[in-house]
Amino acid sequence: MALVDACIHHNLQSDIMMIPAIGHYIVNSGGKRFRPLLCLLTARLFAYHGERHIPLSVVVEFIHTASLLHDDVVDSSDQRRGSPSANGVWGNQASVLVGDYLFSRAFQMMVADGDMAMLKLMSDVTNALAEGEVLQLSRTFHLEMTEAECLEVIERKTAVLFKAASEVGAHAAEQSPEVVAQMAEYGMCLGVAFQLMDDALDYLAEAEEAGKPVGHDLEEGKITLPLIHAMQGDAELAARVEEISERGCYEDGDREWVRGRVSAQDGAGFAMNRAKDYAERAKHLLPDSAGIDIDVRNLLAELAEFSAHRPY
Ligand code: FPP
Numbered sequence: 001m002a003l004v005d006a007c008i009h010h011n012l013q014s015d016i017m018m019i020p021a022i023g024h025y026i027v028n029s030g031g032k033r034f035r036p037l038l039c040l041l042t043a044r045l046f047a048y049h050g051e052r053h054i055p056l057s058v059v060v061e062f063i064h065t066a067s068l069l070h071d072d073v074v075d076s077s078d079q080r081r082g083s084p085s086a087n088g089v090w091g092n093q094a095s096v097l098v099g100d101y102l103f104s105r106a107f108q109m110m111v112a113d114g115d116m117a118m119l120k121l122m123s124d125v126t127n128a129l130a131e132g133e134v135l136q137l138s139r140t141f142h143l144e145m146t147e148a149e150c151l152e153v154i155e156r157k158t159a160v161l162f163k164a165a166s167e168v169g170a171h172a173a174e175q176s177p178e179v180v181a182q183m184a185e186y187g188m189c190l191g192v193a194f195q196l197m198d199d200a201l202d203y204l205a206e207a208e209e210a211g212k213p214v215g216h217d218l219e220e221g222k223i224t225l226p227l228i229h230a231m232q233g234d235a236e237l238a239a240r241v242e243e244i245s246e247r248g249c250y251e252d253g254d255r256e257w258v259r260g261r262v263s264a265q266d267g268a269g270f271a272m273n274r275a276k277d278y279a280e281r282a283k284h285l286l287p288d289s290a291g292i293d294i295d296v297r298n299l300l301a302e303l304a305e306f307s308a309h310r311p312y
Pocket residue numbers: 063066067068070071072074075077099103126129130133157158198212
């Protein structure tokens with residue numbers, strides 16, 4: 001992970017000062033480096049001892065960071081990881097453009113790696129990520145959202161990058177297509193668990209714990225699993241959500257009222273149980289064959305566990 005950090009900082013260098021300034025601000029803002037860790041551990045699981053996985057894990061982290069820079073603009077969010085978001089400090093234009101820089105840097109790094117299969121994998125994943133965000137946008141205040149539709153958005157907007165991280169690690173370690181696909185599925189399940197927890201925390205956590213505004217998914221028009229579940233058992237809540245959707249914003253007390261009603265139906269608990277199911281599925285996908293590093297396998301199982309139990 002120290003090598004990953006060094007690679008991140010090396011690749012943020014530019015003589016356009018705003019790029020390293022915003023780049024360092026966001027990569028030093030306390031992110032978990034979850035995706036690079038996943039990539040490194042997956043490569044290690046198969047006893048990989050090369051160097052390729054370091055820049056490739058940074059590729060995944062840069063695409064993730066670019067997507068957060070863009071996401072906070074799209075969501076008009078002024079907090080991220082307990083600090084003002086980059087758009088809160090430098091404004092929307094700078095955030096979008098530095099996001100574009102990181103995104104294109106990631107593709108330069110893949111070209112330097114020189115593996116067409118990797119380029120295909122990452123360009124497909126990035127395309128799915130962008131599609132996922134557009135899909136989510138097109139389902140803004142889609143009050144009839146089903147659990148399946150909700151999971152489709154989650155897979156595309158979040159889980160694909162976790163999938164990419166473990167897939168890249170297995171591919172770098174030159175595993176068979178079957179094993180690469182199995183590790184991709186592990187990452188996908190872990191990623192779904194991770195986003196389901198994010199959606200639960202929006203209804204459960206306080207802003208200080210989450211490091212970002214909470215209780216705003218609904219105001220942004222995001223109909224997530226805790227709310228879907230709660231509305232099924234509470235017609236009054238469903239009616240109030242419809243009013244909020246027609247108005248397009250909260251009025252005094254809406255946020256706390258909705259959170260109270262979702263809590264009464266244990267909406268967050270329902271989403272967390274689903275997250276635990278996905279984490280279990282992820283754990284079962286970890287290979288057991290000879291040549292596997294058991295300590296690393298245990299760590300990957302713990303990571304799946306963490307994604308469904310994390311407090312932040
Ligand atoms: C966070 O979700 C956002 C994402 C998981 C993906 C954002 C992706 C884009 C904006 C597409 C970017 C595309 C390219 C090519 C760089 P959230 O808003 O539910 O979570 P949050 O509460 O952490 O903001």
